[in-house]
Amino acid sequence: MLPVSLLAIITASFFLFAALPGDIPHAMLGQIATPEAIARLKERLGLDQSVFERFYHYIGDLSHGSLGESYYTGHSVLGEIGSRLPSTLELVIPGLVLAFVLGVGLGAVGGYYDRRAPDKATRGMLTVAQSVPDFLLALILILVFFSTLHWLPGPEGQLSFADTPPPHVTGMYVVDALLAGDFSLAASAARHLVLPVITLGIVYSAAFGRTTRALMGGALNSEFTRFGRACGLSERRLIWNAVVAARTSLLTYAAVLAAGIIGADAIIEIIFAWNGVGQWAVQAMLRQDLPAVEGYVVIVSAITVVIYLLLDLVSSLLDPRIRFDVSHDS
Amino acid sequence: MRTNLLSVRGLTVSYSDQGAAAVRHVSLSLERGEFHGLVGESGSGKSTIARALLGLTDSGAKVIGGNVVLDDLEVLSLSNRRLRRVRGERISYIGQNPFGALHPVFTIERHFELMRRAHRGLLGRAEGRARALALLQQVGIHQPETVIRSYVHQLSGGMAQRIVIALAMFLEPDLVVADEPTTGLDVTIQRQTLDLLTKQARTRNAGLLLITHDLGVVAQYCDTITVLYGGRVMESGPVLDVLTAPRHPYTQGLVSSVPVPGVPLTIRATGKHAVLDEGCPFRERCPLAAPICASEPPVVEIRPRWHSYCHFAAQEP
Amino acid sequence: MSVTTLKESLPRARSLVPRDHLGSRAKVALGIGFVGVLILAALFFPLPHSPTATNPEALLESPSRDHWFGTNSVGTDVFSRTIKAAETDLPLALAGTLAALIIGVPLGIWLASSPRWGERWMRFLDAFQALPLLILILALVALSNNQLWMIIVAVAIYAGPVYIRLVRSQVLSLREARFIEAARASGAGPYRLMRYHLLPNVRGVILAQTSLVAAGALLGITALSFLGIGVQPPTASWGSMIALDSSALVEGHWWPVIGPGIAIFLCIVAFNLVADGLREIGEDPPR
Numbered sequence: 001m002l003p004v005s006l007l008a009i010i011t012a013s014f015f016l017f018a019a020l021p022g023d024i025p026h027a028m029l030g031q032i033a034t035p036e037a038i039a040r041l042k043e044r045l046g047l048d049q050s051v052f053e054r055f056y057h058y059i060g061d062l063s064h065g066s067l068g069e070s071y072y073t074g075h076s077v078l079g080e081i082g083s084r085l086p087s088t089l090e091l092v093i094p095g096l097v098l099a100f101v102l103g104v105g106l107g108a109v110g111g112y113y114d115r116r117a118p119d120k121a122t123r124g125m126l127t128v129a130q131s132v133p134d135f136l137l138a139l140i141l142i143l144v145f146f147s148t149l150h151w152l153p154g155p156e157g158q159l160s161f162a163d164t165p166p167p168h169v170t171g172m173y174v175v176d177a178l179l180a181g182d183f184s185l186a187a188s189a190a191r192h193l194v195l196p197v198i199t200l201g202i203v204y205s206a207a208f209g210r211t212t213r214a215l216m217g218g219a220l221n222s223e224f225t226r227f228g229r230a231c232g233l234s235e236r237r238l239i240w241n242a243v244v245a246a247r248t249s250l251l252t253y254a255a256v257l258a259a260g261i262i263g264a265d266a267i268i269e270i271i272f273a274w275n276g277v278g279q280w281a282v283q284a285m286l287r288q289d290l291p292a293v294e295g296y297v298v299i300v301s302a303i304t305v306v307i308y309l310l311l312d313l314v315s316s317l318l319d320p321r322i323r324f325d326v327s328h329d330s
Numbered sequence: 331m332r333t334n335l336l337s338v339r340g341l342t343v344s345y346s347d348q349g350a351a352a353v354r355h356v357s358l359s360l361e362r363g364e365f366h367g368l369v370g371e372s373g374s375g376k377s378t379i380a381r382a383l384l385g386l387t388d389s390g391a392k393v394i395g396g397n398v399v400l401d402d403l404e405v406l407s408l409s410n411r412r413l414r415r416v417r418g419e420r421i422s423y424i425g426q427n428p429f430g431a432l433h434p435v436f437t438i439e440r441h442f443e444l445m446r447r448a449h450r451g452l453l454g455r456a457e458g459r460a461r462a463l464a465l466l467q468q469v470g471i472h473q474p475e476t477v478i479r480s481y482v483h484q485l486s487g488g489m490a491q492r493i494v495i496a497l498a499m500f501l502e503p504d505l506v507v508a509d510e511p512t513t514g515l516d517v518t519i520q521r522q523t524l525d526l527l528t529k530q531a532r533t534r535n536a537g538l539l540l541i542t543h544d545l546g547v548v549a550q551y552c553d554t555i556t557v558l559y560g561g562r563v564m565e566s567g568p569v570l571d572v573l574t575a576p577r578h579p580y581t582q583g584l585v586s587s588v589p590v591p592g593v594p595l596t597i598r599a600t601g602k603h604a605v606l607d608e609g610c611p612f613r614e615r616c617p618l619a620a621p622i623c624a625s626e627p628p629v630v631e632i633r634p635r636w637h638s639y640c641h642f643a644a645q646e647p
Numbered sequence: 648m649s650v651t652t653l654k655e656s657l658p659r660a661r662s663l664v665p666r667d668h669l670g671s672r673a674k675v676a677l678g679i680g681f682v683g684v685l686i687l688a689a690l691f692f693p694l695p696h697s698p699t700a701t702n703p704e705a706l707l708e709s710p711s712r713d714h715w716f717g718t719n720s721v722g723t724d725v726f727s728r729t730i731k732a733a734e735t736d737l738p739l740a741l742a743g744t745l746a747a748l749i750i751g752v753p754l755g756i757w758l759a760s761s762p763r764w765g766e767r768w769m770r771f772l773d774a775f776q777a778l779p780l781l782i783l784i785l786a787l788v789a790l791s792n793n794q795l796w797m798i799i800v801a802v803a804i805y806a807g808p809v810y811i812r813l814v815r816s817q818v819l820s821l822r823e824a825r826f827i828e829a830a831r832a833s834g835a836g837p838y839r840l841m842r843y844h845l846l847p848n849v850r851g852v853i854l855a856q857t858s859l860v861a862a863g864a865l866l867g868i869t870a871l872s873f874l875g876i877g878v879q880p881p882t883a884s885w886g887s888m889i890a891l892d893s894s895a896l897v898e899g900h901w902w903p904v905i906g907p908g909i910a911i912f913l914c915i916v917a918f919n920l921v922a923d924g925l926r927e928i929g930e931d932p933p934r
Binding site for chain 1: 771775776779780781782783785786787789790791792797862866869870873874875876886889893896897898899901904908911912915916919
């Protein structure tokens with residue numbers, strides 16, 4: 001179903017964007033918009049063709065691995081995305097891991113102390129965390145940890161102005177700095193990562209925490225936990241067993257979590273002046289740079305599909321119920 | 331040689347969100363090797379008692395009175411760590427849902443291994459595995475090598491319950507608490523399972539507390555019986571005596587409600603619910619009820635080890 | 648080995664206390680009240696200062712008796728502008744929620760009633776919701792030149808599936824219920840069934856979910872205006888207020904951001920409160 005809906009999203013978004021009332025050539029030319037200039041621009045951008053013709057060309061380009069050229073810079077969209085993708089990944093992957101661990105932890109605490117004080121406390125925390133928009137949280141964290149306490153760097157991007165980026169290997173500064181042996185640079189890059197990753201982690205652990213609370217609550221209050229307790233297993237072991245029992249469902253929801261984080265990442269990048277794909281895409285949106293926006297939607301959707309497939313694969317490997325479909329009776 | 335294994339005195343358990351206590355002043359005792367049946371309607375407190383014996387309570391439930399003594403161990407006052415050692419090692423538990431009891435993602439082998447590791451020092455790794463395999467064989471599983479590597483969803487209900495029994499016997503406990511062990515099983519294998527359970531207990535000279543709502547099962551497998559209603563003991567004593575010549579109106583009603591062709595019903599219970607307070611819970615339905623029944627029921631000893639908790643117990647039925 | 652005595656005397660069993668849900672009703676009232684008051688204040692309340700006037704002579708002043716929340720980086724009174732923004736942000740969020748409801752609920756009922764289509768469309772919906780919809784929303788609104796009605800459509804697209812899914816599962820589970828059987832047996836047609844039997848029962852769940860959807864819609868709208876998409880200045884919007892003064896915040900002037908920030912936070916908390924209250928009442932309906 002997923003590859004199908006990927007195609008559907010590409011198609012739908014293409015037509016949707018094309019159908020939007022925004023007048024692109026007008027917006028791009030602004031003051032100097034004379035009818036001839038508009039006509040020429042339209043022709044150059046291919047906007048004088050019908051939607052279907054454009055779509056046809058687009059799919060054609062896509063099958064050759066091209067996402068077209070940006071209206072704004074003229075460069076290949078794929079190239080622009082590719083050069084910024086590692087920076088985004090450097091942010092999104094730790095954020096996802098943090099959100100997952102925090103979410104499961106909070107859910108486990110809530111589920112274990114079902115209805116008692118710690119459960120209510122974690123529920124309260126989750127509600128508060130979900131009530132604050134991510135950009136606001138980011139700003140507050142910056143205010144506290146940078147402006148007031150001076151513990152962490154501010155919203156200046158991946159490195160301080162004084163730092164020079166490491167030689168490009170992966171595009172992820174921390175990794176590249178380590179590979180180049182420059183530990184202080186790696187440390188600086190890592191320090192710049194802290195606030196944005198924490199923001200993503202906190203906000204999304206809240207959303208995730210509700211689901212995990214239900215899952216963990218179910219597992220921790222289930223028959224097998226009670227039986228384990230009756231057999232003398234320690235509480236710590238029981239909690240771990242519950243996590244293991246729920247791990248497939250948790251991973252499935254983690255995929256939804258990943259999709260959400262990819263979406264939120266754009267805002268975080270903008271706040272922290274991070275040179276990633278999200279920030280680039282929002283600029284493109286503001287500039288009505290259609291191919292860029294379209295390309296972004298395609299890439300992001302594709303990444304999400306890959307994540308889902310991966311998670312599906314891992315789940316089926318981990319869950320014996322899926323693995324051993326045929327039951328054998330002795 | 332039978333020695334006193336379990337002694338429960340005045341056990342009282344209360345649920346914090348309900349006003350009344352679920353279990354009140356319950357006393358019973360078990361000797362080593364004795365099979366004791368605990369019967370009662372649903373809601374009479376049987377499962378609560380069963381779990382309390384292992385120091386387990388549902389969230390919201392608290393033991394607010396009484397004690398549970400196993401040999402010389404005061405179970406309820408043990409630290410959590412020591413209590414964990416007692417569970418599985420000295421008292422083990424079998425529930426009614428075998429599929430629920432086993433972990434969905436672990437192999438059977440892992441179940442045994444986890445239990446072995448929780449009770450450090452009792453069994454070595456190889457020894458544990460050998461004993462597990464032997465136990466699986468004893469409970470009637472024909473290909474233990476294969477089954478031990480299976481997952482719970484690959485097993486039938488009967489097999490799962492056998493494995494639960496095997497796990498319950500794994501560390502050679504002194505007392506086995508079986509809470510309606512056959513309720514979740516097919517009728518055709520219920521008897522097999524009970525035979526198996528009792529045989530296993532007997533070979534180890536372990537005591538068995540068999541909780542059930544089925545009088546027939548108690549009559550067939552148990553030496554002694556305790557009848558529970560509304561959280562209190564109604565009557566407790568040797569199975570033959572209590573079931574043939576009951577000395578409590580509730581037991582009488584229970585026994586006579588099993589229809590025997592040609593024999594008219596002698597007791598009729600009317601009214602609605604158990605009354606949960608200081609008096610006898612049966613008094614709303616009891617044909618012999620009198621004002622005195624609103625006070626704490628007395629313990630009337632009919633014979634040593636045969637007690638009835640009723641003001642009118644002395645009367646022969 | 649002493650016998651522990653009863654630590655407390657045991658209370659009589661009491662009959663079930665009639666549930667009047669005082670606490671839950673209070674939650675709902677408080678939440679709705681807060682949001683309502685805020686909108687009304689934005690529309691009618693005479694604000695101490697103009698919410699749009701700039702004043703180059705009073706930039707970034709700290710909170711004082713005159714300016715309760717200080718002024719922002721172009722001299723506007725933060726308090727007034729924060730209140731004023733409520734007349735845009737909140738109605739937009741509510742409108743989007745309503746649109747999602749209007750689209751989602753009938754779709755949900757329809758999907759529940761045709762089993763073949765239902766399964767297939769649910770799976771499609773799964774896949775649809777799996778993709779980062781926020782991106783789509785951003786793009787849609789931005790590319791349409793920030794028209795407000797597009798925002799409502801975008802919210803409807805984002806939240807519609809939530810309703811579809813919810814209503815469908817509710818209807819499916821209710822369909823098995825006895826009273827539906829009885830109604831059908833007495834000759835009720837599909838429309839009658841839906842209107843008099845199904846809808847009243849799913850109403851509670853839908854309402855509770857609506858409040859949560861509204862919360863999400865508000866978060867989405869503020870995110871949009873933060874990015875400069877959607878509501879544009881000089882129209883007051885909490886998101887764009889925060890964006891404008893984010894650099895001021897980094898330098899330590901916290902109030903131009905915290906003002907709108909608190910407003911957003913309190914509104915979300917209010918919506919959550921309403922949802923909680925409605926859920927509690929729904930779980931145990933008064934007889």
